[in-house]
Amino acid sequence: MPEMSKMKKPDVKVVLLGDMNVGKTSLLHRYTERKFKDTISTVGGAFYLKQWGPYNISIWDTAGREQFHGLGSMYCRGAAAVILTYDVTNWQSLAELEERFLSLTDTANHDCIYAVVGNKADLTDPKAQLSRDSDVAPEDRTECEEDRTEPEVLSACPTPPASPASLSGVMLHKQVAPEDAAAFYGRILRYKGLDEKSSLPAEKMCFETSAKTGYNVDALFEALFDLVLPSILRKRNENQESPTVDLEECRGTSSKRSRTSCC
Amino acid sequence: MSVKAFELVPAVERDLLMGDKARINIECIECCGKHLYLGTNDCFIHHFLLDEVTSSKGKLSYSAQKLLHKYLGLKKPVAELRAASALERLIVLCDGIVFLVDMVTLETVPSAAGGGAKIRGVTAFCINENPVNGDPFCVEMGVLSSKRRTVQIYMVYEDRVQLVKEVSTPEQPCAVSLDGYFLCLALATQYMILNYNTGASQDLFPYNSEDRRPIVKRIGREEFLLAAPGGLGMFANAEGVSQRAPVNWSESVIGAAVCFPYVVALDESFITIHSMLDQQLKQTLSFRDGHILQDFEGKVILASTKAVYVLVPLPLEKQIQDLLASHRVEEALILTEGAQRNIPKDKFQILHKRILQQAGFIQFGQLQFLEAKEHFRKGQLDVRELISLYPLLLPASSSFTRCHPPLHEFADLNHLAQGDQEKVLRCKRFLISYLGEVRSTEVANGCREDVDTALLKLYAEQDHDSLLDLLASENACLLADSVPWLEKYHKYFALGLLYHYNGQDSAALQVWIRVVDGELQDSTRSDLYEYIVDFLCSCANLDLIWKYADWALQKDPTNGVHIFTKRPGSKDQPELNSDDVITYLEKHNQALLLYLEHLVLERRIQKEKFHTHLAVLYLERVLSLISESPKDEEKLTRARERLQALLRESNLYRVQYLLGKTESCEQLLLERATLHGKLEEHDKALHILVHKLRDFPSAEAFCTWASSSRDSAYRQQLFHLLLGVYLDGNQTAAGGGNGDLEMAAVDLLNRHGEVFDAVRVLRMLPEGWSLQLLRPFLGRAVSASMHACRTSQIALGLSHSENLQLLHDRLKERKKPIFVSEKKGCHLCHNTFSEPDVVCLPGGVPVHTHCVAQRVRDSPTKRQLTNSSNHT
Numbered sequence A: 001m002p003e004m005s006k007m008k009k010p011d012v013k014v015v016l017l018g019d020m021n022v023g024k025t026s027l028l029h030r031y032t033e034r035k036f037k038d039t040i041s042t043v044g045g046a047f048y049l050k051q052w053g054p055y056n057i058s059i060w061d062t063a064g065r066e067q068f069h070g071l072g073s074m075y076c077r078g079a080a081a082v083i084l085t086y087d088v089t090n091w092q093s094l095a096e097l098e099e100r101f102l103s104l105t106d107t108a109n110h111d112c113i114y115a116v117v118g119n120k121a122d123l124t125d126p127k128a129q130l131s132r133d134s135d136v137a138p139e140d141r142t143e144c145e146e147d148r149t150e151p152e153v154l155s156a157c158p159t160p161p162a163s164p165a166s167l168s169g170v171m172l173h174k175q176v177a178p179e180d181a182a183a184f185y186g187r188i189l190r191y192k193g194l195d196e197k198s199s200l201p202a203e204k205m206c207f208e209t210s211a212k213t214g215y216n217v218d219a220l221f222e223a224l225f226d227l228v229l230p231s232i233l234r235k236r237n238e239n240q241e242s243p244t245v246d247l248e249e250c251r252g253t254s255s256k257r258s259r260t261s262c263c
Numbered sequence B: 001m002s003v004k005a006f007e008l009v010p011a012v013e014r015d016l017l018m019g020d021k022a023r024i025n026i027e028c029i030e031c032c033g034k035h036l037y038l039g040t041n042d043c044f045i046h047h048f049l050l051d052e053v054t055s056s057k058g059k060l061s062y063s064a065q066k067l068l069h070k071y072l073g074l075k076k077p078v079a080e081l082r083a084a085s086a087l088e089r090l091i092v093l094c095d096g097i098v099f100l101v102d103m104v105t106l107e108t109v110p111s112a113a114g115g116g117a118k119i120r121g122v123t124a125f126c127i128n129e130n131p132v133n134g135d136p137f138c139v140e141m142g143v144l145s146s147k148r149r150t151v152q153i154y155m156v157y158e159d160r161v162q163l164v165k166e167v168s169t170p171e172q173p174c175a176v177s178l179d180g181y182f183l184c185l186a187l188a189t190q191y192m193i194l195n196y197n198t199g200a201s202q203d204l205f206p207y208n209s210e211d212r213r214p215i216v217k218r219i220g221r222e223e224f225l226l227a228a229p230g231g232l233g234m235f236a237n238a239e240g241v242s243q244r245a246p247v248n249w250s251e252s253v254i255g256a257a258v259c260f261p262y263v264v265a266l267d268e269s270f271i272t273i274h275s276m277l278d279q280q281l282k283q284t285l286s287f288r289d290g291h292i293l294q295d296f297e298g299k300v301i302l303a304s305t306k307a308v309y310v311l312v313p314l315p316l317e318k319q320i321q322d323l324l325a326s327h328r329v330e331e332a333l334i335l336t337e338g339a340q341r342n343i344p345k346d347k348f349q350i351l352h353k354r355i356l357q358q359a360g361f362i363q364f365g366q367l368q369f370l371e372a373k374e375h376f377r378k379g380q381l382d383v384r385e386l387i388s389l390y391p392l393l394l395p396a397s398s399s400f401t402r403c404h405p406p407l408h409e410f411a412d413l414n415h416l417a418q419g420d421q422e423k424v425l426r427c428k429r430f431l432i433s434y435l436g437e438v439r440s441t442e443v444a445n446g447c448r449e450d451v452d453t454a455l456l457k458l459y460a461e462q463d464h465d466s467l468l469d470l471l472a473s474e475n476a477c478l479l480a481d482s483v484p485w486l487e488k489y490h491k492y493f494a495l496g497l498l499y500h501y502n503g504q505d506s507a508a509l510q511v512w513i514r515v516v517d518g519e520l521q522d523s524t525r526s527d528l529y530e531y532i533v534d535f536l537c538s539c540a541n542l543d544l545i546w547k548y549a550d551w552a553l554q555k556d557p558t559n560g561v562h563i564f565t566k567r568p569g570s571k572d573q574p575e576l577n578s579d580d581v582i583t584y585l586e587k588h589n590q591a592l593l594l595y596l597e598h599l600v601l602e603r604r605i606q607k608e609k610f611h612t613h614l615a616v617l618y619l620e621r622v623l624s625l626i627s628e629s630p631k632d633e634e635k636l637t638r639a640r641e642r643l644q645a646l647l648r649e650s651n652l653y654r655v656q657y658l659l660g661k662t663e664s665c666e667q668l669l670l671e672r673a674t675l676h677g678k679l680e681e682h683d684k685a686l687h688i689l690v691h692k693l694r695d696f697p698s699a700e701a702f703c704t705w706a707s708s709s710r711d712s713a714y715r716q717q718l719f720h721l722l723l724g725v726y727l728d729g730n731q732t733a734a735g736g737g738n739g740d741l742e743m744a745a746v747d748l749l750n751r752h753g754e755v756f757d758a759v760r761v762l763r764m765l766p767e768g769w770s771l772q773l774l775r776p777f778l779g780r781a782v783s784a785s786m787h788a789c790r791t792s793q794i795a796l797g798l799s800h801s802e803n804l805q806l807l808h809d810r811l812k813e814r815k816k817p818i819f820v821s822e823k824k825g826c827h828l829c830h831n832t833f834s835e836p837d838v839v840c841l842p843g844g845v846p847v848h849t850h851c852v853a854q855r856v857r858d859s860p861t862k863r864q865l866t867n868s869s870n871h872t
Ligand SMILES: Nc1nc2c(ncn2[C@@H]2O[C@H](COP(=O)(O)OP(=O)(O)OP(=O)(O)O)[C@@H](O)[C@H]2O)c(=O)[nH]1
Pocket: A018, A019, A020, A021, A022, A023, A024, A025, A026, A027, A037, A038, A039, A040, A041, A042, A043, A062, A063, A064, A065, A119, A120, A121, A122, A123, A209, A210, A211, A212, A213
C-alpha cells in the first residue's frame, strides 16, 4: 500500500454539538464561506480546517440526528472547545443539550472550554437581523442568577416557560432567554466539577447568533479561538516532551488568556 | 455526476475456477504478488498465477493461469486465507481451525516437534502488518476464539504457532484488526481500541454487531476504517480520535478498503467509491453477488461467489482530466492537490500547473473571470495561451504556438461565445483588465511585445481610454502590427504617439497634420493643432521644426509662433538660432512680429538688429493703417501706442534710420519728437511738440521722460529749455498768438516749480506778468528757498554742537590738563614756550608746533603719532 498522505495535522479541535436542525452546519458555513445556504441534515459528521494565525484548528460539525448520537464521544475526544448549540425558538433543543449532549463531552480535554450558543436569533431579535457580525459587547446580563443554587445538579433541567409560543408579526416568540442559557452554563461547570469563580464566566461563554444574517458568528468563533490558544501551546509543549516545566511559557499563556478574556 | 476512478477488470472467470460445478462458491481470497489463492466452500484452495496484460491501446487486462488446487480434507468452507510470504506459508482458517499450508505445494505443514501448528476454536484472525517485533521470519497474528472473551496474540513461524499474549475484552469480539500494539476490535455492542501491551483500552462508539456485520479495516499506520451506524464509514486512529470526516455508505456494506484518495466499499449490488478528500461519492459500479472486497499491497480485489475481479484505478491524470472534461473544476483540483504526496515533486508541479490552467480555462469559458484569473495566476499560465483565443490579437511575428495537448476545447473566442456578442464583449473586457494587470509583472516576461500589442489592439477596438496611456508610457507594442490596427479603428492620434514612441516623429506629424487638415477622421483630441505646436515646440529635431512649422504658421500664426517662442530652454535641446528663425519667418509677417516681440519685450535681448526690426515693423504697421481708408482709428491708436512705447523705452534701435522713415509722414510727429529726444535733439523735439503739435502735456511729459535717468541739473536744463520755447514762441507770435503758450509757460512753472532755478526764471519772465499768475510758482520757490536756508542753518548748528561735544569728550578722555608755561621747555628743542598753542606727544608731553612739524618732515613714518591739540 502506498504511503497514505496525511492531511495537515490540526493543532486543536473544536466541536459543534447540538440537536438536529439547530443550525450547526449553517453556523460553520456562515463562518467559513461567509454565506447562508441550504443544508441537508448532516450525515455522520464533517470538518473544516481553519488557519488561525500559525495554527490549524479543526472544527467538527457533528450530526444531531439520534442515529449518529453514538459517534459524539469520539468526535469530542481531545476537543479543546465544544460549542453546545441550541435553537432560541425551540425550548426542547436546550433541554436536549443537557440530557443527551453534555455527557458526550466526557472525552474532551480536561481543560476544554464550553460555549452555549443560541442560534436563529434573527427569528426573535430585530438586532440580529442586521446582516453583519455584531461587534458590540454582549448585552448586560446582570439579571443572570449565577448564585442560584440547584440542589440536584444533573436533573436540573429547565422547565419550559408558561406562556405559549406566539407569533408577533414575523418575530417568533423567543423560547429560550439568555438567562436560561447562562443557568445551563452554570450547570455545565458543576457537572464538570469546575469552580465557577476560576472558570470563564457565563457572560463570556453564552452567545446568541444567527447563521442566517451572520449576527455574532465571527465573534463566537474568534472568541473561542483566542481562548483555545493556551491549549494549543500546551499541546505543542507536550509534543516537545520537555521534562521541565517552562514557567515563562505558563505565565505567558495565562496572561494571554486573561488578556483575551477582557476584550 | 461521477468520476471514473476505477475500472473493474475480470481476473479469474467462473469457468476457470469451477467449470460446470454450480454449487461451488468462493469463500476467501489472498493475493501475494502474482499469486492468487482462492478458498472455496468445498474446502479447496486454488492457486493461480495472475498476469497483467496491457493491450496496444493501453487497456489493462488479466490473464489467470491455474497452477494447482488442493483439497484440505475438512469438508467445511475455507473461511480465511492469509499469506506469510517470508515463511512461504498460507495461514488458513477452516472449520474453526487455524493451520499452515505450503504456499507452493499447498500441503498442510505438519506440527513441529516443540509445539503445535494448529489453533482450534478460532472465529477470526488478522495479521499485524505493522508489528512492533521486527523479526522478518515470523508473523504476528491476532486471533479471536469462539468461547473466550479474549484476543490472543500468536507468533507464526515456518512450522509452528506460539501464543505470546492474551488479553481479555469486556464483550465477545467478532472482528479484529491489528497495528503495532493496537488491536481494533468490534465487540457485540461497540468498537474499541485495545493496547495488548499495556492493556489500555479506548471505547470508540456503539455498534450493534448482531444487526450489521462490523467492518474493522486497518488502512494505514494506526488508523482504521470502521462501519458505523447509519451506514457510515468512520475513521479512527489508535488514540480513538477521528481525523477524517466519515463517508456515507449504504447500510449493508460488506467490505471496504482504501485506495488513496478513495474509500472503496462493497454492498450486495454495488461498489461505491468515495473520496477521502471531500467525502463525496465519486463513482458507483454495479456488482452482483458481491462477496469479498480486499486490498492486497494496494491492489483492490473483489470476488462474487463465482469469479474474481481486480478494481484497477485509472491513472490519476486521466481521472483529473475526466473531471475537467465534465467541468468539475473544484473536484479536479482537490484530487490533484490530494495526490501531492504520492507524486514526485517536480512531476506534481507540472501536473498541478497544468490542471490549474485548464481549470482557469473552464471557468473562463463559463465567464467566471475572477476564478479563472486566480487559476491562471496560480498556474503561471503563459498569457499568450489566453491571447491566442482572440483572433488576430497576437502579432503576426509572434513565435507562440499553443500548448499540446490543448489546455481547453475552444478554437477561438467565437467558438466559445457561439455568436453571443455580449459574451465576446465580456471576454474582451476581461482580457483587457487581465493584460493590464500582468503586463508589468513577470508573467509577461519574454512576451512583452505580444502582450502589449494585444492590449493595444483591444484598446483600439474597444475605444478604451487607456490606449493613450499605454502609448505614452513605456511599451513594447510592435509597430508593424499596430499601425494597420490603429488605422482600422481611426485611432490616428494614438498612431502618431506610436510613431513617436518608435522614434518616427516625422511620420507622427504627418498623420496628425492630416487629421487637423480633415483628411483623416479622429476626434480623440479637439486641440490636436495645439498639440502639434507643443510637440514641435519641444521637438529636438530642428529639421522637423523647419519642415512643419510652415504648416502650423499658415494654419494659425498666433499659435504657430509658439513653436519658437515657447520652446523650453533645456540643456538637451538644441537652441534655435534667432536669426535663422527670423529669416524663416520672413513670409509670415504676423508671426515674425510676435517672434520679435518675444525676443525684445519678453526675453529682453539687447540686440540692435531685433530692436530696429521690431520698431520698423511697428512703424510699417502704423503707416499701413494710416494709408487705409476708412481708417480704423482704434487699431491705429493701439499700433501707435506700441510703436511709441518701443521708441521710448528701447535704446538700441537705429534712431536715424527710423527718423528717416518717419520724415515722410506728417502724422507721426509725436514719434519723431521721441526720436529726436533719443538723439538728445531736445530743442527739435520740443519744437515739434510745442509748435507743430501744440501738445503741451506731451511736451511736459517729454521733458520728464527725456530726463528720467539723468541728474537734476540735466532735468532743470530741459525744463528751462521748454520754458524758453514757450516764452520765445509767445514773443514771436505776440501779435497772432492767443496767449496759450503763455498759459502753457505759467502752467509749467506752477506745476513743476521745484525743477526750476527760480532766480533764472524770474530773470526770463516778461515784465508784465502779474504776481497773481505765478503765485503758486513763486510761493513754492520762496518757501523752497526758505526751506533750503533753514535746513542749512539747522545743519550748521547741529555740526557745531557735534563738534563741541567731541571736544568735550576728548577733554574728559585726557582727564588732567596739560600745563604750559614760560618756564617749561619743549622736549624737542628744549626752548621755553612763548605761546599757548602746543602739540602734545603721546603721554601728554607738550612740544612746539613747529618742532613737531620739523620732526614729521624728517621721519615720515612717525607722522601718525602726532596728535594735534589746542590746549592751554
Ligand atoms: N432563520 C434561521 N434559520 C436557520 C439558521 N441557522 C439554520 N437555520 C435553518 O435551520 C435548518 C437546519 O440547519 P442546519 O444547519 O442544517 O442544522 P444542523 O444543526 O446542522 O442539523 P443536523 O445536521 O441535522 O444536526 C435549515 O433549514 C437552516 O436553513 C438561522 O440562524 N436562522
